[in-house]
Amino acid sequence: MSGFKDHFSSASDRYAAYRPDYPAALFAWLASLCPRPGTSAECGIAWDCATGSGQAALGLAPYFRQVVATDASAEQIRHAQPHPAIDYRVAPAEASGLAKHSIDLITVAQAAHWFDLPRFYAEATHVLKPGGVLALWGYGRMVLPGKMDTPFRHFYAETVGPYWPPERALVDDGYRSLDFPFTEIEAPGFLIEVEWNLPRLAAYLSTWSAVKRFQDARGHDPLPALMAELTPLWGDVNTAKTLQWPLFLRVGRHQA
Incomplete structure (x- = not known):
């Protein structure tokens, strides 16, 4: 996984607009792992690595x-949402430019499978304070309600399946096979939950790297055919439905 594989810059505006947000409870739990002694509940410095358009940073x-x-x-950084507490920078995961032992928490949301992991882990060990925390997480395919999941599963695995980069297998595996040389912390279960209508779901699917690669290879968009299958099963396409993705996490502490 060496080198920067840029599957997202060409769709960075859609990525910023349509990717789901992570649950607030996840960030509260992560912050609880790293309060600084002698301070209020506010922690020190977090590094959100491979921030994309800033969902986790926010x-x-x-x-x-x-x-x-x-x-x-x-x-991606150009499309990130500004916030007074966030310092956005362009830098690879393996060479952050951050100072040694300056970081309380490192987060990597839906991106660790793209990294040169040995080099990234060396960088994480360099910048984390003793006792600092590294959290990797991601989410796989959502499960659509009722009979809609059958065509959706086929679309994911068969229609665009050949166009997923090989690193996607690590997501489907829930990062269980990743080497993780940190003292592991058991994480609670977290869910991303959204209320989306069918056009909003289609907008999210347009951000999939496999959809873009399908379009480039085949010269047409695979989404209209899927929407034609889902529409009669959805009912009123403007009616929002509850959709969920379970998160998977690998969380550990740096023991210097």
Whole structure:
């Protein structure tokens, strides 16, 4: 997984607009792992690595004095939502430019499978304070309600399945096979939950790297055919339905 594989800059505006937000309870739990002695509930500095358009950084901001949010893609950073507590920077995961032992918490949301992990872990060990925390997380395919899940599962695995980068297998595995050389912390269960109508779901699916790669390879968009299958099963396409993704996490502490 060496080198920066940019699957998202060309869709960075859609990524910023349509990717789901992570649950607030996740950030509260992560912050609870790293309060600084002798301070209030506010923690020190978090590094949100591979921030994309800043979804996780924004979730961290209420709990930390500063959040440094980096991404190797300048285009992603350009579309990130500003916040007074967030310092957005263009930098690869493996060479953050952060000072040694300066970081209380490192978060990597839906991105660790793209990294050169040995180099990233070396960087994480360099910048984390003794006892600091690294949290990797992600989410796989949502499960659609009722009979809609059958065509959706086929779309994910068969229609665009051949166009997922090989690293996607690590997401489908829930990061269980990743080497993780930190003292592991058991994480509670967390869910992303949204209320979306069918056009909003289609907008999210347009951000999938496999959809973009399908379009480039085949010369047409695979989404209209899927929407044609889902529409009669959805009912009124403007009616919102509750959709969920379970999160998977690998969380550990740096023991210097």
